[in-house]
Amino acid sequence: xxxxxxxxxxxxxxxxxxxxxxxxxxxxxxxxxxxxxxxxxxxxxxxxxxxxxxxxxxxxxxxxxxxxxxxxxxxxxxxxxxxxxxxxxxxxxxxxxxxxxxxxxxxxxxxxxxxxxxxxxxxxxxxxxxxxxxxxxxxxxxxxxxxxxxxxxxxxxxxxxxxxxxxxxxxxxxxxxxxxxxxxxxxxxxxxxxxxxxxxxxxxxxxxxxxxxxxxxxxxxxxxxxxxxxxxxxxxxxxxxxxxxxxxxxxxxxxxxxxxxxxxxxxxxxxxxxxxxxxxxxxxxxxxxxxxxxxxxxxxxxxxxxxxxxxxxxxxxxxxxxxxxxxxxxxxxxxxxxxxxxxxxxxxxxxxxxxxxxxxxxxxxxxxxxxxxxxxxxxxxxxxxxxxxxxxxxxxxxxxxxxxxxxxxxxxxxxxxxxxxxxxxxxxxxxxxxxxxxxxxxxxxxxx
Amino acid sequence: xxxxxxxxxxxxxxxxxxxxxxxxxxxxxxxxxxxxxxxxxxxxxxxxxxxxxxxxxxxxxxxxxxxxxxxxxxxxxxx
Numbered sequence: 001x002x003x004x005x006x007x008x009x010x011x012x013x014x015x016x017x018x019x020x021x022x023x024x025x026x027x028x029x030x031x032x033x034x035x036x037x038x039x040x041x042x043x044x045x046x047x048x049x050x051x052x053x054x055x056x057x058x059x060x061x062x063x064x065x066x067x068x069x070x071x072x073x074x075x076x077x078x079x080x081x082x083x084x085x086x087x088x089x090x091x092x093x094x095x096x097x098x099x100x101x102x103x104x105x106x107x108x109x110x111x112x113x114x115x116x117x118x119x120x121x122x123x124x125x126x127x128x129x130x131x132x133x134x135x136x137x138x139x140x141x142x143x144x145x146x147x148x149x150x151x152x153x154x155x156x157x158x159x160x161x162x163x164x165x166x167x168x169x170x171x172x173x174x175x176x177x178x179x180x181x182x183x184x185x186x187x188x189x190x191x192x193x194x195x196x197x198x199x200x201x202x203x204x205x206x207x208x209x210x211x212x213x214x215x216x217x218x219x220x221x222x223x224x225x226x227x228x229x230x231x232x233x234x235x236x237x238x239x240x241x242x243x244x245x246x247x248x249x250x251x252x253x254x255x256x257x258x259x260x261x262x263x264x265x266x267x268x269x270x271x272x273x274x275x276x277x278x279x280x281x282x283x284x285x286x287x288x289x290x291x292x293x294x295x296x297x298x299x300x301x302x303x304x305x306x307x308x309x310x311x312x313x314x315x316x317x318x319x320x321x322x323x324x325x326x327x328x329x330x331x332x333x334x335x336x337x338x339x340x341x342x343x344x345x346x347x348x349x350x351x352x353x354x355x356x357x358x359x360x361x362x363x364x365x366x367x368x369x370x371x372x373x374x375x376x377x378x379x380x381x382x383x384x385x386x387x388x389x390x391x392x393x394x395x396x397x398x399x400x401x402x403x404x405x406x407x408x409x410x411x412x413x414x415x416x417x418x419x420x421x422x423x424x425x426x427x428x429x430x431x432x433x434x435x436x437x438x439x440x441x442x443x444x445x446x447x448x
Numbered sequence: 449x450x451x452x453x454x455x456x457x458x459x460x461x462x463x464x465x466x467x468x469x470x471x472x473x474x475x476x477x478x479x480x481x482x483x484x485x486x487x488x489x490x491x492x493x494x495x496x497x498x499x500x501x502x503x504x505x506x507x508x509x510x511x512x513x514x515x516x517x518x519x520x521x522x523x524x525x526x527x
Contacts, residue, residue: 175527258527282526283458304507307495309523322526353505355457355521364455364519367504 001074002058004049006081009088014075023072023095027102029110031090033083037133041126045089049080050118052238053225061112065094068108069101076109078119118225120232132232146233150187158343163189165342170194170243170266171256172223174206174327175280175334179256181209182335184227188342190235191227192250195220196242206324245269245382254338255279256331260309261429267301268380270294276341278349280334282322287330290353290368291337294378298350299370306375308433326358387428388442389415395441398424410436417441417448449474450514454484457521464488477501478508481520496523 011030018026033045062074076092083089090113094105124130132144150159165188169179172195183191197219199210209226210219224238239247243262248269255266255277263279270277274294279301281288292300333354340347348354352365370376396414398406406416406427416424416431421444428440441447455468464484473480481494499506500519512518 171527173527256527258525260523260525263525280527281524283522283524284526286458286524288521288524299505304499304505305495305497307493309492309496309525311525313492313496314523314525320526327527364500365503366500366519366521369505371507 002055002062002076002078004051004054004058004078004080006079009077009079009091011088011091014077014091014093018073018075018093018095020072020095022097024097025099025102026093026095027099027106028091028093029106030088031110033085033087033089035085037123040123040128042085042123043126044085044124045083046122046124046130047078047080047083047089048120048122048232049078050225050228052221053118054078057116057118058113061109061116064112065105065109069094069096069105070098071096071101071105074105074109076113078113078117080119118228149231149233153186157186157339159187161343162187162339165252166190166192166250167338167342168192168194168248168250168253169256170253170262171258172207172209172219173197173203173256173258174282174322174324175256175331176223177207177209178328178331179254179335179338180223180227181230182332183254183338184231184234184236186335186339187231187234188338190237192237192239192247193220193223194239194241194243194247195223196240206322206327208324208328245273248273248275250275252338252342253277254334256334260311260314261426264301264308265382267292268375268382271300271375271378272380272382274378278334278337278341280330282326282330284320284322285326285358287326287333287356287358288353289330289333289337289349289356291341291347291350292368293350294376296350297370297372298368300373300376302375302380303369303371303373310430329358330356387425387432387440388421389439390442390447391415393439397445398427399445403427407431407434411438412436413438415439415441418444420444420446450512450516452480452512452514452516452518454480455517455519457519458524459492460488460490460520460522463490473512476509476511477506477518480512480518481508484520492522497521498523 035042072095074094078090092106092109094102096102121133122130123133167188172193199214199217201215204210209223214222218240220238220240224236228236271294276293278291337347337349352367356363394414395417396411397417416428418424421442425440428438431438449472451472456464477499478494498521499508502517
């Protein structure tokens with residue numbers, strides 16, 4: 001059992017949890033907070049742990065130890081938070097019939113944890129500023145100063161504004177990967193990554209944060225881990241979910257999604273919540289990028305047509321094909337626009353939408369004319385919100401009905417129910433855009 | 449009849465088979481789009497198309513102006 005604790009470890013409790021009449025030996029390793037490191041006087045330590053991954057990786061290490069050695073039990077706990085001198089930072093205990101297995105297993109676990117666990121350590125000193133200390137992939141500690149990390153960009157960005165910024169990146173795919181890498185390494189202080197999907201093998205050619213050994217893993221979680229490795233001085237949160245209104249509470253939203261329903265939902269929500277948005281889309285080797293800013297004179301996507309484009313008429317990257325070079329360029333422009341906006345409060349794609357063609361390297365810039373329409377004013381119905389329900393209302397089973405038949409019924413005040421809740425959600429969204437107040441039963445008939 | 453230049457993007461460019469062309473047309477931009485939809489088999493409704501006239505987003509209901517540089521931009525969603 002591997003766990004993470006934010007309170008002091010009780011060695012007696014851990015010890016007795018391992019007691020077993022079959023065991024002939026227990027070997028315990030305790031890592032303590034000591035008062036010095038490389039000539040500096042340490043006063044305390046701070047650990048930051050990336051929970052979701054650390055728990056998984058820690059458990060994996062214990063399982064490996066069980067496979068390699070003949071054990072009766074093995075437990076490890078890693079601390080997080082602020083630790084005083086002398087406190088236990090990590091505890092590993094293994095029991096076995098014979099001492100050799102217990103010694104080897106404990107040694108294996110502590111060595112692997114040191115190398116593999118996503119844990120960051122900040123040392124506080126008696127007589128100087130605290131420093132982050134990096135232990136991963138090094139047999140010795142390496143010290144880095146946060147200011148040195150940003151040394152070569154300090155003349156081109158406003159670092160303190162970037163550090164204070166909270167940015168939501170929706171979609172961790174072709175556009176999301178370059179956006180995340182560039183914003184993380186530039187030092188955007190807090191980022192939330194939202195994506196409901198898992199990595200598939202056909203994503204990897206353009207989604208540069210992933211590799212074949214990660215197929216099946218959650219994109220948001222892997223992306224968060226990867227960018228924290230690039231820059232441990234920032235905070236990153238992964239949310240494995242479709243975007244909902246409750247997720248949006250940031251200084252800036254970056255739309256890296258691949259469908260109109262979500263793009264227009266984000267757009268409308270940002271106007272309702274008065275949050276700036278940088279949106280981008282790709283078609284084969286063409287990309288378009290626009291920034292919208294509620295309260296500005298530059299308008300919105302609905303100024304000249306209130307219609308939400310129908311996804312079923314359009315397709316996405318999986319349908320029409322795209323190369324990684326295209327998504328990387330367009331996503332990097334999006335990131336650059338975000339950094340300019342966060343640093344200075346303005347950027348180029350606020351005044352003009354950029355249309356870029358990577359085949360002939362042509363571009364056009366279209367002036368973002370506003371009509372101060374109702375959506376610009378924030379007077380907009382958010383179709384996405386409270387779309388899914390788990391029951392509590394009349395159910396309309398659509399499993400034996402075609403889409404057209406459901407549309408003709410003009411349902412209202414009911415929850416559509418299909419097999420798994422995927423088709424019903426899509427239909428409910430389309431119906432809401434036509435003015436019908438319908439819901440979708442989450443998980444479909446399978447959940448009943 | 450106003451002389452105009454029409455430029456196409458993304459899937460409209462593929463259907464039209466040309467990047468841009470010179471035309472004469474009298475009517476609204478929506479009528480122009482409908483005319484071109486018939487000519488090239490565009491299947492996206494006009495309400496889904498964004499229009500730029502002389503590099504500025506504009507309403508489909510406006511009248512086609514002499515020497516207008518017109519771009520029909522279909523919605524694209526890839527990411």
